[in-house]
Amino acid sequence: SSMTGDPIWDVFSELAVGTMLGIVAIRLIRMNTKFLMGLSVDKEMEDSLVKLVATRPAVEHVRGLQTQWISPTGFSVKAEVTLRGSYLSRKLWESYGSRITAGNEGTKEVLVRPTMPHL
Numbered sequence: 001s002s003m004t005g006d007p008i009w010d011v012f013s014e015l016a017v018g019t020m021l022g023i024v025a026i027r028l029i030r031m032n033t034k035f036l037m038g039l040s041v042d043k044e045m046e047d048s049l050v051k052l053v054a055t056r057p058a059v060e061h062v063r064g065l066q067t068q069w070i071s072p073t074g075f076s077v078k079a080e081v082t083l084r085g086s087y088l089s090r091k092l093w094e095s096y097g098s099r100i101t102a103g104n105e106g107t108k109e110v111l112v113r114p115t116m117p118h119l
Helices: 008-037 043-054 085-101
Strands: 059-071 074-083
Touching: 043 059, 043 074, 074 085
Parallel strands: none
Antiparallel strands: 059 074
16 A cells, blocks of 8 residues: 555455465365374375285284375385284394204204293
């Protein structure tokens, strides 16, 4: 209004600025909804993650996978898997077998019984 002397231009400029701020707020809400709501990643990415986990030699089967966006560029993954006992036994034997049989050179077989921790 200082340039034209007409206060109607102040009204139009305030409406324009308010509209632009509203549009920016709506766009930010839509962009960040997945972070606020804890949404999971898309189905294709979850399928890729299941395949990736399933390719590990110690994994026999992937029962469930949960994902959640935690930042604009990152997400967390939780997978429930069935482990391959024979693979784990072989790896443990490779690492600790000599310690188990030390002093017992005639040992041909070792029975290991896993126990569940008391929760």
